[in-house]
Amino acid sequence: MLGDCYFVAALATLAEWPERVKKIFVSEKSNGQGLYGVNLYIDGYMQTYWVDDFFPVFNNEVASVRKANGEKLGEPGEPIFSAATGNELWVAVAEKAYAKAHKGYVIIAGGSCGPTLRDLCGAPAYTHCWEKNEMVYGLWDKIVEGEE
Numbered sequence: 275m276l277g278d279c280y281f282v283a284a285l286a287t288l289a290e291w292p293e294r295v296k297k298i299f300v301s302e303k304s305n306g307q308g309l310y311g312v313n314l315y316i317d318g319y320m321q322t323y324w325v326d327d328f329f330p331v332f333n334n335e336v337a338s339v340r341k342a343n344g345e346k347l348g349e350p351g352e353p354i355f356s357a358a359t360g361n362e363l364w365v366a367v368a369e370k371a372y373a374k375a376h377k378g379y380v381i382i383a384g385g386s387c388g389p390t391l392r393d394l395c396g397a398p399a400y401t402h403c404w405e406k407n408e409m410v411y412g413l414w415d416k417i418v419e420g421e422e
Contacts, residue, residue, distance in 0.1 A: 312371030
């Protein structure tokens with residue numbers, strides 16, 4: 275819905291290493307008042323963003339609004355943005371903190387995984403666009419170096 279699939283893809287990439295996901299959060303639980311701390315590396319500096327556990331949902335008027343192709347946007351009460359299929363909130367909490375860091379959900383529509391991974395874990399990220407039949411010598415070594 276939002277158009278931040280790049281952000282969800284970056285989270286999915288990071289989720290391959292659960293210990294790295296845990297580092298994003300100040301704690302695995304809320305502070306008792308429904309607040310969660312999320313550590314993001316914005317402009318190269320780690321900053322903690324505090325977000326609550328209230329998430330935007332579709333209201334009763336959603337039934338009258340449709341996508342350009344006629345599909346329903348969602349059902350009343352469903353989250354507008356990221357949602358878990360179970361009882362997990364971490365993706366929605368991380369997304370809300372990322373939106374807060376960038377001054378709103380609308381601002382994070384459209385992006386790239388590389389800079390987003392950098393924002394999530396502070397590690398450098400590189401993107402290379404290949405030309406047809408181009409060989410990138412040493413690429414595998416760089417990939418392995420990033421894993422160390």
